[in-house]
Amino acid sequence: MTVIGKVADFVGKWFAILVLAGAIIGLLIPAQTSLIAPHVPLLLAIIMFGMGLTMRPVDFAIVAKHPKAVLLGVVAQYTVMPLLAWGIAHAFGLPPLLVVGMILVGASPGGTASNVIVYLARGDVALSVAMTSISTLLAPFLTPLLVLGLAGSTLPVSASALFASILQVVLLPVIAGLLLRTFAERFVTPLLPLMPLVSVTGIVLVVAGVVGANADAVLTTGLLLALAVIAHNTLGLTVGYLVGYFGRMPESARRAVSVEVGMQNSGLAASLATTHFEPVAALPGALFSVWHNLSGAAVATYWARRAPEEEGTEEAREPERS
Secondary structure, eight states: OOHHHHHHHHHHHSHHHHHHHHHHHHHHSHHHHGGGGGGHHHHHHHHHHHHHHTOOGGGGHHHHHOHHHHHHHHHHHTTHHHHHHHHHHHHTTOOHHHHHHHHHHHTSOBOTTHHHHHHHTTOOHHHHHHHHHHHHHHHHHHHHHHHHHHHTTTSOOOHHHHHHHHIIIIIHHHHHHHHHHHHOHHHHGGGGGGHHHHHHHHHHHHHHHHHHHTHHHHHHHHHHHHHHHHHHHHHHHHHHHHHHHHTTOOHHHHHHHHHHHHOBOHHHHHHHHHHHSOGGGGHHHHHHHHHHHHHHHHHHHHHHTSOOOOOSOHHHHHHHHO
16 A cells, blocks of 8 residues: 555544544634635535545436435435524524524535445445435535525525535536546546545645634634534434434434434535635534534444344335345
């Protein structure tokens, strides 16, 4: 393995700690790290392009074979998390810009690291990949509508501007990566082991930049906001699992839905907040990036030691065999 390959493997295993380190560095040297904040959309576009490189058309085959599992998961993704974000933000009495930031997190698609967490948790990786892919492709349409509906009365929201931003930093880079993988796979395949390095580096920089730009706000409202973010993520993981349980999915699929619902593309939330609102609105996304990677790693460690017990009907078992 090359030196770069070893580094990529290291950051893939320790991404949660590295993201936490990025947040700490943002607090320690805010003047320097805040210079990264204007470049958050570009960093996210690079991350999403890398995500596109890891995707293949066959990843969507599970949608046709097992639509029920995918549909339940994606519907939960775009209902549970936005509503939880709105409810928790108001229950904690957060100021308007942080309410918007929480809703942006809740209305974002699945997190870029969720597939790795599902794999480590011995969950249904095919279902996880399908959910991440579909929720990402739906994001330009659903995210602006959800933010407009839940936050429009809090602050003025331009759904068309959000749509354009998500096209630029999410959908177009993902499609470009997917097409490049499809038509130049021989060139792309050797680069795939480096994708964890690209993704984790990008996420660390995003977190450091957003935290650095809002260091004062972190120190004054950080504890309350951190509690809100922890509640949001924890309830998302829990409700996601219950959706799989009551949907009569096998254990491996429940784990996948739990992680996909609970882990958000918080980098997108931070990017949209930075571009369309004031920098402080990006703070929930930055803190969510730190926490959901830590909680995801903890959940994966817990489930990795427990083999899934496949339960439910024959139809419910099918996603695991795909």
